Amino acid sequence: xxxxxxxxxxxxxxxxxxxxxxxxxxxxxxxxxxxxxxxxxxxxxxxxxxxxxxxxxxxxxxxxxxxxxxxxxxxxxxxxxxxxxxxxxxxxxxxxxxxxxxxxxxxxxxxxxxxxxxxxxxxxxxxxxxxxxxxxxxxxxxxxxxxxxxxxxxxxxxxxxxxxxxxxxxxxxxxxxxxxxxxxxxxxxxxxxxxxxxxxxxxxxxxxxxxxxxxxxxxxxxxxxxxxxxxxxxxxxxxxxxxxxxxxxxxxxxxxxxxxxxxxxx
Numbered sequence: 001x002x003x004x005x006x007x008x009x010x011x012x013x014x015x016x017x018x019x020x021x022x023x024x025x026x027x028x029x030x031x032x033x034x035x036x037x038x039x040x041x042x043x044x045x046x047x048x049x050x051x052x053x054x055x056x057x058x059x060x061x062x063x064x065x066x067x068x069x070x071x072x073x074x075x076x077x078x079x080x081x082x083x084x085x086x087x088x089x090x091x092x093x094x095x096x097x098x099x100x101x102x103x104x105x106x107x108x109x110x111x112x113x114x115x116x117x118x119x120x121x122x123x124x125x126x127x128x129x130x131x132x133x134x135x136x137x138x139x140x141x142x143x144x145x146x147x148x149x150x151x152x153x154x155x156x157x158x159x160x161x162x163x164x165x166x167x168x169x170x171x172x173x174x175x176x177x178x179x180x181x182x183x184x185x186x187x188x189x190x191x192x193x194x195x196x197x198x199x200x201x202x203x204x205x206x207x208x209x210x211x212x213x214x215x216x217x218x219x220x221x222x223x224x225x226x227x228x229x230x231x232x233x234x235x236x237x238x239x240x241x242x243x244x245x246x247x248x249x250x251x252x253x254x255x256x257x258x259x260x261x262x263x264x265x266x
Contacts, residue, residue, distance in 0.1 A: 002028065002029050002064055003026040003027060003028055003029070003062075003064050004027055004029045004063065004064045004065055004067065004146075004147065004179055005026070005027040005050050005061065005062070005063055005064070005067075006025075006026045006027075006061065006062040006064075007023050007024055007025050007026070007050075007059070007061055008059055008060040008061070008062070009022050009023075009024050009058070009059040009060070010022070010023045010024070010049060010059035010060075010061060011023075011056065011057050011058045011059055012045050012049060012054065012056050012057050012203075013057055017040075017203075018203045019042050019045035019203050020042050020045050020046055020049065020056070020203050021042075021202070021203040021204045022059070022204070023059075023203075023204070023205055024059075025198065025205060025208060027050065027147075027179065027181075028179070029064070029065075029146075029177065029179055030173070030177040030178070030179060031179060031180075031195060031196060032169075032173055032179070032180040032181075032182065032193065032195060033181060033182070033194050033197065033198060034181075034182045034183070034184060034190040034194040034196070034197045034198070035047070035181055035182070035183050035200065036183070036184065036187075036190065036197060036199055036200070037199060037200035037201055037206075037224075037226070038201070038224060038226065041200040041201050041202065041203070041224075042200045042201075042202070042203040042204070043183060043200050045203075046200060047181070047183075049061060050181075051067060051069045051071075051147075051149070052067065067146065067147065068143075068145050068146050069145060069147060069149065070140045070141065070143055070145020070146075070147070070148040070149065071140070071145075071149045071151070072136065072137055072140050072148070072149065072150045072151060072153055073151050074151045074152040074153075074155060077136055077139075079124040079125070079132075079135075080124075081123070081124070081125045082125070083123070083124050084120070084121050084122060084124065085110065085115065085119055085120055085121070085122055085124060085127070085135060086106055086107075086110065086120040086121060088124060088135065088139070089106040089109055089110055089135075089138065089139070089142070090106040092106075092139050092143075093105065093106045093109070093142065096142055096143055096144075100144075107120075109138060110138075113134060113137075113138050113168060114164070114168075115131075115134070115135075129156060129157070130157055130158075133154075133157065133161075133165060134164065134165060134168075137153065137165060137168070137169070141169075141172060144176075145178070146176075146178045146179055147178070147179035147180065147181055148169070148173075148179070148181070149181045149183070150169065150180065150181065150182050150183065150184075151183045152183060152184055153165055153166070153169075153182070153184070154166065154184065154186060154189055155185075155186075162186070162189060166189060166192075166193050169193075170193055182194055187226075187227055187228055187229045188229050188251075190211065190229075191211045191215065191229045191231075191250035191251050194211065195210065195211075196208070196209065196210060197209065197210070197211055199221070199224075201224045206220075206224065211250045212248045212250055215228040215229065215232050215248075215250050216248060218232050218233070218236070228250075229250050229251070231250060231251060231252060231254070231255045232247070232249070232250060234255065235247045235248075235249050235255055235258070238259075243262060244262055244265070245258055245259060245262050246258050
């Protein structure tokens, strides 16, 4: 993989706050990583520096290519009452084609994102919360972003709704080699969908590694207001009670496989 952004000893200060403190790391093209940390940890500043919205006070940021940023914000967007799902997607498709010549069919995109045909002519103001989130994500993705920044995309959704959204992102990333940044407080989502976690704390990079590496420090994460997936606590509790289980499982599937392995040995 090649880096799309490299941070080299980046520092960014605001009055009374050092939001990023001597940060050095590379973001690779095509990777999907999570950016986590408590409020005020430096995540927003990191993203604004990464995308060029802010300029660092010191250090150097190198970009390997022109970034076409897609930003899925937690606050969402407002739709005009009375518009249908199809109308909105069709208008976006025309805008995209006019701006960069990329032709896309509204019907094709709606089908791809698993919108039932009976939803096409549904007014946007009567959509469910999950449907609105999926529509918003579709609008962002139609603009061919790289990187795609997802700010709490699954907040308030049930497990099925969370998987529907993140499965679509994962599939598209595999098809397009798009870089994805997931900002989330759901460690279950993080463990299941990303290959790398960057933990920010007081403007510094506290951890940068795979989910297994980062969540092995679950006690240290707790000390800065973060948590590991529930599976991590379950496996460590079993080990503390004398069961010969590995403790690095971060998903239900991995935990099930490990428990079954131990059961077969017994």
